[in-house]
Amino acid sequence: MAKEKKLVESITSMNEDFAQWYTDVVKKAELVEYSNVKGCMIIRPDGYAIWENIQKELDRRFKETGVENVYMPMFIPESLLQKEKDHVEGFAPEVAWVTQGGLETLQERLCVRPTSETLFCDFYSRIIQSHRDLPKLYNQWCSVVRWEKTTRPFLRSAEFLWQEGHTAHATAEEAEERTIQMLNVYADFCEEILAIPVVKGKKTDKEKFAGAHSTYTIEALMHDGKALQSGTSHNFGDGFARAFEIQYSDKENQLQYVHQTSWGLSTRIIGALIMVHGDDSGLKLPPRIAPVQAMVIPISQRKEGVMEKASELCDMLKAAGIRAKLDGSDKSPGWKFSEQEMRGIPIRVEIGPKDMEQNQAVIVRRDTREKLVVSLDELGERALQILETIQSDMFARAKEHLEMHTYSAETYEEFKQTVAEKPGFVKMMWCGDEACELKIKEDTTATSRCMPFTDESLGEVCPVCGRPAKTLVYWGKAY
Amino acid sequence: MAKEKKLVESITSMNEDFAQWYTDVVKKAELVEYSNVKGCMIIRPDGYAIWENIQKELDRRFKETGVENVYMPMFIPESLLQKEKDHVEGFAPEVAWVTQGGLETLQERLCVRPTSETLFCDFYSRIIQSHRDLPKLYNQWCSVVRWEKTTRPFLRSAEFLWQEGHTAHATAEEAEERTIQMLNVYADFCEEILAIPVVKGKKTDKEKFAGAHSTYTIEALMHDGKALQSGTSHNFGDGFARAFEIQYSDKENQLQYVHQTSWGLSTRIIGALIMVHGDDSGLKLPPRIAPVQAMVIPISQRKEGVMEKASELCDMLKAAGIRAKLDGSDKSPGWKFSEQEMRGIPIRVEIGPKDMEQNQAVIVRRDTREKLVVSLDELGERALQILETIQSDMFARAKEHLEMHTYSAETYEEFKQTVAEKPGFVKMMWCGDEACELKIKEDTTATSRCMPFTDESLGEVCPVCGRPAKTLVYWGKAY
Numbered sequence: 018m019a020k021e022k023k024l025v026e027s028i029t030s031m032n033e034d035f036a037q038w039y040t041d042v043v044k045k046a047e048l049v050e051y052s053n054v055k056g057c058m059i060i061r062p063d064g065y066a067i068w069e070n071i072q073k074e075l076d077r078r079f080k081e082t083g084v085e086n087v088y089m090p091m092f093i094p095e096s097l098l099q100k101e102k103d104h105v106e107g108f109a110p111e112v113a114w115v116t117q118g119g120l121e122t123l124q125e126r127l128c129v130r131p132t133s134e135t136l137f138c139d140f141y142s143r144i145i146q147s148h149r150d151l152p153k154l155y156n157q158w159c160s161v162v163r164w165e166k167t168t169r170p171f172l173r174s175a176e177f178l179w180q181e182g183h184t185a186h187a188t189a190e191e192a193e194e195r196t197i198q199m200l201n202v203y204a205d206f207c208e209e210i211l212a213i214p215v216v217k218g219k220k221t222d223k224e225k226f227a228g229a230h231s232t233y234t235i236e237a238l239m240h241d242g243k244a245l246q247s248g249t250s251h252n253f254g255d256g257f258a259r260a261f262e263i264q265y266s267d268k269e270n271q272l273q274y275v276h277q278t279s280w281g282l283s284t285r286i287i288g289a290l291i292m293v294h295g296d297d298s299g300l301k302l303p304p305r306i307a308p309v310q311a312m313v314i315p316i317s318q319r320k321e322g323v324m325e326k327a328s329e330l331c332d333m334l335k336a337a338g339i340r341a342k343l344d345g346s347d348k349s350p351g352w353k354f355s356e357q358e359m360r361g362i363p364i365r366v367e368i369g370p371k372d373m374e375q376n377q378a379v380i381v382r383r384d385t386r387e388k389l390v391v392s393l394d395e396l397g398e399r400a401l402q403i404l405e406t407i408q409s410d411m412f413a414r415a416k417e418h419l420e421m422h423t424y425s426a427e428t429y430e431e432f433k434q435t436v437a438e439k440p441g442f443v444k445m446m447w448c449g450d451e452a453c454e455l456k457i458k459e460d461t462t463a464t465s466r467c468m469p470f471t472d473e474s475l476g477e478v479c480p481v482c483g484r485p486a487k488t489l490v491y492w493g494k495a496y
Numbered sequence: 497m498a499k500e501k502k503l504v505e506s507i508t509s510m511n512e513d514f515a516q517w518y519t520d521v522v523k524k525a526e527l528v529e530y531s532n533v534k535g536c537m538i539i540r541p542d543g544y545a546i547w548e549n550i551q552k553e554l555d556r557r558f559k560e561t562g563v564e565n566v567y568m569p570m571f572i573p574e575s576l577l578q579k580e581k582d583h584v585e586g587f588a589p590e591v592a593w594v595t596q597g598g599l600e601t602l603q604e605r606l607c608v609r610p611t612s613e614t615l616f617c618d619f620y621s622r623i624i625q626s627h628r629d630l631p632k633l634y635n636q637w638c639s640v641v642r643w644e645k646t647t648r649p650f651l652r653s654a655e656f657l658w659q660e661g662h663t664a665h666a667t668a669e670e671a672e673e674r675t676i677q678m679l680n681v682y683a684d685f686c687e688e689i690l691a692i693p694v695v696k697g698k699k700t701d702k703e704k705f706a707g708a709h710s711t712y713t714i715e716a717l718m719h720d721g722k723a724l725q726s727g728t729s730h731n732f733g734d735g736f737a738r739a740f741e742i743q744y745s746d747k748e749n750q751l752q753y754v755h756q757t758s759w760g761l762s763t764r765i766i767g768a769l770i771m772v773h774g775d776d777s778g779l780k781l782p783p784r785i786a787p788v789q790a791m792v793i794p795i796s797q798r799k800e801g802v803m804e805k806a807s808e809l810c811d812m813l814k815a816a817g818i819r820a821k822l823d824g825s826d827k828s829p830g831w832k833f834s835e836q837e838m839r840g841i842p843i844r845v846e847i848g849p850k851d852m853e854q855n856q857a858v859i860v861r862r863d864t865r866e867k868l869v870v871s872l873d874e875l876g877e878r879a880l881q882i883l884e885t886i887q888s889d890m891f892a893r894a895k896e897h898l899e900m901h902t903y904s905a906e907t908y909e910e911f912k913q914t915v916a917e918k919p920g921f922v923k924m925m926w927c928g929d930e931a932c933e934l935k936i937k938e939d940t941t942a943t944s945r946c947m948p949f950t951d952e953s954l955g956e957v958c959p960v961c962g963r964p965a966k967t968l969v970y971w972g973k974a975y
Contacts, residue, residue, distance in 0.1 A: 050619060050622065052569050052615070053573060060567040065564075085544075085545070086541065086544050089531070091608075091655055114596040115608065116594075117592070119591070119643040127533065140538055164597040
């Protein structure tokens, strides 16, 4: 069988070639298929089901903070994109342009949205008049296009799926508060649901979003020690409001500019999920995000009663609130095991004639491969406990990995040596001058990931230039 | 206040100018805002919340039949679009073309998907090898673009949201079965959830989808007697499979072409929801689809205890499983009433000092304006009953309207007179010749809506040409 052949070929080992391992996993776990459209991916059912769970969980969290969903056009007229100077400079080089509609050439080019600040600003300028209209807390789930030259599934593709929240507020304080609030929503979601620990902080001016006053980020560390920017939250101040004339009359009937934010998280996070937790057998999904949490696999399934019992077990697990499935296909148990492992399903439940005699089943954890013999009388309950344990163990392991791979440097020599030899984050003080930031990038290819929310200090001076240090920065090589 | 002024201007009466009434409602119920992008609409929170409920309900029904969600690229290379002859002829004149990516001119134009048959076919040709890989039952929720000249919110816009299901099967029988199954999913959804009765049937060859073997449709009748095609399901036979070489090896190891279907329902259905149920006070939403089912409105809200009580009532309704909200703003009760009516919220719950004395509240039905005095001891329970009654009454009224406006014609003269004088469906026999279909359209502007699933016969001959009749057809003027 073509399919069987595909899976038994072992995937590349992570330590041998991490990039190839990643590509093998996204293909063999059937998350993604390449398409005929350059740089665009097809998200297959197992990949899309992960995205649906991410959407469900994040959407609920957004709505709890008062956010409402809307849908904006996918096209932006060129003149609209150009209204905010920094913004257009940041995005114009990487957008796709529609120049023909039907059989006619358009009078004005339309870009396919790379992000929708300009559309939301135009919308807000129409619907905001009074302080009673504020705040506006809108979000949309959509796809965006950025014309990238080198692409990788989930991590960087010409088109990707995301949500983009856009809010308008009466005061600067409120906007700043919302920016941080949404960063915390992302951070909590990543840690609680995806079991991915993150470093929260502010981007340097060089790394901030085109047109933003300030950008906050959550940074995660992949298994190979590279950083992945996993979600960002921007405070625009009143910059866009001035460019788009978004004004409201306050309680004293004075015209004021609104203060805005935007924040986004994309299918890129699925890349993080793979690269933080996966191993040489494939994907490893934290139970809370896994579309299938338990796979029931019958042993000697042709023996009388085995399939019926397996199906009964599947129902017991479902009744306990577990997303369970039964693999009743005619493949061998060994084959089914490696398929369940490749797909990262958190537990498998094995049941055969001998187990039946003893009124038990064997639960095997995907994360540790530990086998647990469980009485059928308490199957659902025990499986739930094991899933919770897996969830917290996976987070603990990822957290330990992050901590073990976060280094400090007090001199620039030490910094360069650490970056060269030890994959991970390197903390170092910084004077705040872009010249030092650029020098570090040139010397080491490491970029500033963020200025973390911490009082930690590693010294008084910037090790690069010797001038007084302003802040601590996390540096790292990044995806 | 700008906002108050906007709503008190009464909307155009339906009988005076139905098209203007529709435009007023979508704007004043804040479902849609026009955008800077020609022909594209902004779907506002109250509009999008309806779409989210439609998605939730349909998605659940799809998944119950085994369908899985995926995501395909939004671009189609021109050469891929051209692979199936009829398909490209049908769509090429109305697509938007991307010709530039970043700063470069593309070697091959990409069209923004108007529908994704070609992408799914290309995908299926890669992943289907064996009979074990079948069936494939995939769906995607996305936006599509069709370059329309004249546009109207929800009904016809350059970009709209929809779902498109695409399936591949081993046999022609299975494909036909799936086509009808999904048509029935649409019909049941419309009738049970949207309270919109539909006529199910097959499209004539002239009206079928570009590239389809046969197209099935559900047709709804709007308040003004015009028809709206509300969902379609297509059987492609093996036409696309031959063009895209989608073959599988059967159990005897022989190569066979797959048989395919596709089916879609779009934000257009929100237009139907408005035009089937609405009245001169605005929107009227069936309870099962309404984002807010009950609005609690305090009377004399500054009197002691009223706001607290209103909030308590809101909690009681929520505890009963009702999507309830409290309007605690400082607007007048009369203003709040008309706002609740404009937004189509199925019931409002009024509570004031006198009601409190008597331990009661007044429930007002949006559909009939009937007032019901309800004891607070059974508020949740009674509200639930009333919502169920509204749901079934709304369906019954729409059904009666459909039946009252469905006419029969036995001669062509009678047909022409009915079409001219009586808005609605007109049933008439047909020979099956496109010439007669074209003549009817030219003479009356009515088009064939569908050949219904019925044995009904109105005679032996086609009243247009006098030749033997093959089938009964529903004719009507359509959106």
